[in-house]
Amino acid sequence: MMHWSERPFVHGSQARHAHLRVRGLGAGYGAFLVLRGLEFEVRPGLTVILGPNGAGKTTLLRALNGLVQRTGEVLLDDAPLPTRTDAIVRSGVALVAEGRQLFPQMTVLENLELGGWLVPKAERATRLEQVMNDFPKLRERARQLAGTMSGGEQQMVAVARAMMSAPRLLMLDEPSLGLAPRMVDELLAIARRIADAGTTVLMVEQNVKKALAVADRGYVLERGALVASGHAKLLARSSVIREAYLGAQAGKNESVRA
Numbered sequence: 001m002m003h004w005s006e007r008p009f010v011h012g013s014q015a016r017h018a019h020l021r022v023r024g025l026g027a028g029y030g031a032f033l034v035l036r037g038l039e040f041e042v043r044p045g046l047t048v049i050l051g052p053n054g055a056g057k058t059t060l061l062r063a064l065n066g067l068v069q070r071t072g073e074v075l076l077d078d079a080p081l082p083t084r085t086d087a088i089v090r091s092g093v094a095l096v097a098e099g100r101q102l103f104p105q106m107t108v109l110e111n112l113e114l115g116g117w118l119v120p121k122a123e124r125a126t127r128l129e130q131v132m133n134d135f136p137k138l139r140e141r142a143r144q145l146a147g148t149m150s151g152g153e154q155q156m157v158a159v160a161r162a163m164m165s166a167p168r169l170l171m172l173d174e175p176s177l178g179l180a181p182r183m184v185d186e187l188l189a190i191a192r193r194i195a196d197a198g199t200t201v202l203m204v205e206q207n208v209k210k211a212l213a214v215a216d217r218g219y220v221l222e223r224g225a226l227v228a229s230g231h232a233k234l235l236a237r238s239s240v241i242r243e244a245y246l247g248a249q250a251g252k253n254e255s256v257r258a
């Protein structure tokens with residue numbers, strides 16, 4: 001049986017390798033400020049944001065997607081990122097929110113078509129064909145109601161729906177949440193392949209070890225502030241990660257501090 005992640009995702013000319021730069025980012029809910037003065041960048045490739053529950057990871061993605069008000073400067077390929085969600089999507093940023101947010105009473109095909117709502121009509125068929133090529137199981141399941149699919153399959157639909165807008169930057173909020181280990185691996189492999197095909201990926205993950213194994217770079221967010229950053233392989237060996245997230249005794253001088 002073919003796995004989801006065995007397809008190539010070679011998009012050639014669509015590869016756009018977006019670069020996001022964030023300075024002094026603040027965001028919160030009313031008077032409750034969750035994020036303060038964040039400085040980071042998301043380079044082409046796959047970047048993961050790690051951190052404990054309540055650290056502000058989801059708030060960070062929502063702020064970048066215009067769902068939570070933000071302050072500070074956000075540049076996508078040197079152009080200021082708009083603040084309204086529809087304009088953000090038009091500028092090439094897509095978010096797969098935690099919990100997938102599919103329409104369960106609609107078919108897979110209908111869910112995918114909704115992902116192309118901002119794509120010019122003439123391009124929609126091409127986008128759909130590309131997405132069906134990248135996620136061949138969805139072609140087989142096109143007429144199935146999304147709500148009747150397994151958790152892993154629904155997550156695939158959610159990612160595929162986001163890819164319908166041909167984003168330059170794809171943001172994934174805990175894509176592996178609640179999935180069986182094999183599906184976690186497939187999901188992370190898909191994220192890797194999307195990044196390799198030229199869409200910059202920013203992913204929030206609780207699955208620290210597996211996420212760092214597929215990512216290029218990582219950031220650790222704690223209580224609304226970035227406490228570590230670096231190359232994924234180095235972060236995986238750093239004391240901050242090993243002690244807090246991997247349950248290991250770290251050696252000295254290994255921490256990668258931001």
Ligand SMILES: Nc1ncnc2c1ncn2[C@@H]1O[C@H](COP(=O)(O)OP(=O)(O)OP(=O)(O)O)[C@@H](O)[C@H]1O
Pocket residue numbers: 029032034051052053054055056057058059060
């Ligand atoms: N809609 C909201 N209104 C008020 N406070 C909120 C809202 N959403 C989140 N918060 C608060 O903001 C803080 C950060 O939450 P956030 O969901 O961003 O964290 P997280 O790192 O994504 O955590 P988790 O891993 O549990 O999803 C928490 O204290 C949370 O209670």
